[in-house]
Amino acid sequence: MILQLAWRNLWRNRNRSIIAMASVWCAVVLAIVMSSFQKGVFDLLIDNMVSFYSGYVQVHRTGYQSEQTLENSFELSDSLQNTILSTPGVASMTPRLEAFALASSGEKTKGCLVAGIAPETENMATRIKSKVVSGEYLSDSSSTVLVSEGLAKRLQLGVSDTLLLLGQGYYGTTAAGKFPIGGLLHYGSPELNDQLVFLPLAVAQRWLDAPGLATTLVITPGDPASSGETTARLRNTLSTEFEVLTWQEMMPEINEHIETDTASSAIILGVLYLLISFGIFATILMMLAERQREFGMLIALGMKKAQLALMVLFESVFITLTGCALGILASLPIVWQLTNHPIRIGGEMAKVYEKFGFEAIFPASMAPSIFWKQAVVVLVIGLFLSLYPMMKVLFLKPVEAMRS
Amino acid sequence: MNDATVIDIHNVSKIYNPDTIPVHAVNNVHLHFERGEFTALVGPSGSGKTTLLNIIGGLDAPSEGQVIINGTDITSLKPNQLINFRLQNIGFVFQSYNLIPVLSARENVEFILLLQGVSKAQREQRVQDLMNAVGLGDKMEVRPAQLSGGQQQRVAVSRALASKPQFILADEPTANLDSRSAANLLDIMAQLNHDEGMTFIFSTHDARVIERARRVITLEDGRVVSDKAVGVPTKGGRV
Ligand SMILES: Nc1ncnc2c1ncn2[C@@H]1O[C@H](COP(=O)(O)OP(=O)(O)OP(=O)(O)O)[C@@H](O)[C@H]1O
Ligand SMILES: [Mg+2]
Numbered sequence: 001m002i003l004q005l006a007w008r009n010l011w012r013n014r015n016r017s018i019i020a021m022a023s024v025w026c027a028v029v030l031a032i033v034m035s036s037f038q039k040g041v042f043d044l045l046i047d048n049m050v051s052f053y054s055g056y057v058q059v060h061r062t063g064y065q066s067e068q069t070l071e072n073s074f075e076l077s078d079s080l081q082n083t084i085l086s087t088p089g090v091a092s093m094t095p096r097l098e099a100f101a102l103a104s105s106g107e108k109t110k111g112c113l114v115a116g117i118a119p120e121t122e123n124m125a126t127r128i129k130s131k132v133v134s135g136e137y138l139s140d141s142s143s144t145v146l147v148s149e150g151l152a153k154r155l156q157l158g159v160s161d162t163l164l165l166l167g168q169g170y171y172g173t174t175a176a177g178k179f180p181i182g183g184l185l186h187y188g189s190p191e192l193n194d195q196l197v198f199l200p201l202a203v204a205q206r207w208l209d210a211p212g213l214a215t216t217l218v219i220t221p222g223d224p225a226s227s228g229e230t231t232a233r234l235r236n237t238l239s240t241e242f243e244v245l246t247w248q249e250m251m252p253e254i255n256e257h258i259e260t261d262t263a264s265s266a267i268i269l270g271v272l273y274l275l276i277s278f279g280i281f282a283t284i285l286m287m288l289a290e291r292q293r294e295f296g297m298l299i300a301l302g303m304k305k306a307q308l309a310l311m312v313l314f315e316s317v318f319i320t321l322t323g324c325a326l327g328i329l330a331s332l333p334i335v336w337q338l339t340n341h342p343i344r345i346g347g348e349m350a351k352v353y354e355k356f357g358f359e360a361i362f363p364a365s366m367a368p369s370i371f372w373k374q375a376v377v378v379l380v381i382g383l384f385l386s387l388y389p390m391m392k393v394l395f396l397k398p399v400e401a402m403r404s
Numbered sequence: 405m406n407d408a409t410v411i412d413i414h415n416v417s418k419i420y421n422p423d424t425i426p427v428h429a430v431n432n433v434h435l436h437f438e439r440g441e442f443t444a445l446v447g448p449s450g451s452g453k454t455t456l457l458n459i460i461g462g463l464d465a466p467s468e469g470q471v472i473i474n475g476t477d478i479t480s481l482k483p484n485q486l487i488n489f490r491l492q493n494i495g496f497v498f499q500s501y502n503l504i505p506v507l508s509a510r511e512n513v514e515f516i517l518l519l520q521g522v523s524k525a526q527r528e529q530r531v532q533d534l535m536n537a538v539g540l541g542d543k544m545e546v547r548p549a550q551l552s553g554g555q556q557q558r559v560a561v562s563r564a565l566a567s568k569p570q571f572i573l574a575d576e577p578t579a580n581l582d583s584r585s586a587a588n589l590l591d592i593m594a595q596l597n598h599d600e601g602m603t604f605i606f607s608t609h610d611a612r613v614i615e616r617a618r619r620v621i622t623l624e625d626g627r628v629v630s631d632k633a634v635g636v637p638t639k640g641g642r643v
Binding site for chain 2: 001008009011012293294298299300301302303304398399
């Protein structure tokens with residue numbers, strides 16, 4: 001009964017309700033499109049950054065993150081791998097043996113980061129195969145290496161030339177090896193493009209005199225959005241001998257950038273919602289003033305004040321939620337379109353993007369959280385705005401209300 | 405007090421603005437109403453009619469004195485108890501703004517029954533009967549705005565009746581009506597009084613309405629200056 005009354009009251013002053021709903025509608029559409037873009041762009045950015053090299057989550061021997069040496073490596077046992085793979089949320093995993101080394105050919109020498117990888121699973125984690133620009137990707141049995149373009153250029157090497165790698169082996173021994181170059185890789189980030197060398201894990205272990213050892217396990221979570229929970233589970237499962245790091249911890253600058261950007265757009269949306277809240281509040285105040293006599297009459301007849309307050313609450317929640325529901329409905333096709341046919345960036349901007357290995361697109365996201373978050377925000381606004389009229393109703397004196 | 409007593413008012417006063425310029429809206433009133441009365445409350449503007457009716461109806465608390473309805477001292481009830489007491493025992497007809505504009509005539513009457521928690525089947529039958537009783541059986545689904553003032557007041561009477569109250573209080577129910585509609589409303593009220601023994605207490609300025617009453621109480625400056633029986637005594641009436 002109260003619901004029905006509230007709903008009908010909404011349509012009493014049709015224009016006013018429609019204006020109030022329309023303002024909510026606009027705000028919701030704007031907020032959804034804006035946060036959808038933001039999430040889309042950031043998801044792509046994260047995906048790009050993470051798939052360059054680090055992966056979403058990494059497991060090391062404790063201490064490796066601060067001191068990246070072979071002394072902080074661990075034994076790549078089956079039990080460890082099984083434990084990790086059977087942790088809920090983990091989709092796949094790939095081991096690496098990483099070391100800094102000097103790469104040289106003839107006169108030229110350059111520092112580089114050498115990573116022994118498992119070719120199959122590495123590709124699943126970081127899509128490295130797609131970065132091969134000439135030559136062949138690695139296989140488990142190959143004894144060739146992949147060199148990033150920038151580095152190869154400095155050393156004036158090409159596919160099937162020989163690369164000399166000098167490093168420090170596990171017991172401080174000198175590790176030296178000659179490897180034929182099987183392929184070149186292109187990375188958008190100059191930092192990576194100028195220093196990466198990949199070779200099969202077994203070859204790297206032999207070269208560094210570190211049989212059965214690895215420095216890093218790159219974990220790919222089933223759902224990137226829940227990598228936080230997966231990390232927490234891994235931390236619980238694994239002994240303190242191991243450290244588990246998220247991409248946020250490995251790349252704090254990017255995380256910071258995303259957080260400040262998200263915060264600033266939250267402020268913009270906050271101001272927007274504040275503005276429409278004032279508008280709706282004005283509507284509610286007018287409604288209150290106009291309906292004094294009616295409220296007095298209802299209480300005189302025997303309607304409980306709590307029932308009346310509930311009616312007032314429903315009315316303002318209806319206005320905001322109806323506006324919100326319609327806003328979500330309207331933004332669904334827009335967001336869907338932008339997600340499936342992302343806006344392509346053209347001109348100079350596109351070149352900058354491509355240089356860094358990013359796709360030059362401006363994608364949107366259809367993540368459900370974008371929609372329900374707005375619904376929650378709007379519901380909270382509706383509840384909050386009805387506080388004042390509810391108080392008014394609870395303290396209403398029927399005789400005075402009817403005299404007015 | 406006897407079995408027929410519905411309302412007993414003892415020594416009731418209402419003083420507005422006691423701290424600044426006190427107004428004795430109701431001044432030391434003693435009254436006694438019995439079942440089946442058809443009573444008019446008259447007096448010049450500002451004499452305290454509305455105030456007295458509000459006090460009897462539990463809408464306003466007296467500054468002093470007691471109002472005993474069917475043995476219950478309503479001045480001692482807590483606010484929520486009082487609202488419930490009104491719902492179960494007192495029917496109201498106001499001068500205007502009686503009906504809920506977004507509900508049809510039928511729904512307005514049904515509203516009271518809903519508040520009382522009457523079952524759906526019972527509600528439907530009762531609403532139909534009540535609307536027939538006020539001659540609006542064919543206007544059930546019409547919204548108040550589409551009804552004439554007289555029709556609206558008849559719906560209000562029908563609604564006041566719906567809760568099966570002890571009595572119905574009507575503050576100037578005909579004030580906004582033309583004389584024909586006023587007469588018609590009085591006819592219906594008188595008939596309900598006669599047929600069902602419903603007790604009515606109404607205030608009015610209108611001489612033609614006063615004529616129809618069986619008891620006329622005159623107020624002046626918040627005091628009862630006369631209280632006389634007129635016409636034929638009603639069944640169970642006091643005089
Ligand atoms: N809330 C209030 N505050 C102050 N004074 C009030 C209040 N309500 C009523 N009064 C005063 O009490 C007195 C009685 O008022 P009341 O409305 O009961 O008279 P009435 O007989 O119903 O008059 P009318 O015929 O004009 O309806 C008047 O002097 C009025 O000004
Ligand atoms: Mg009055």
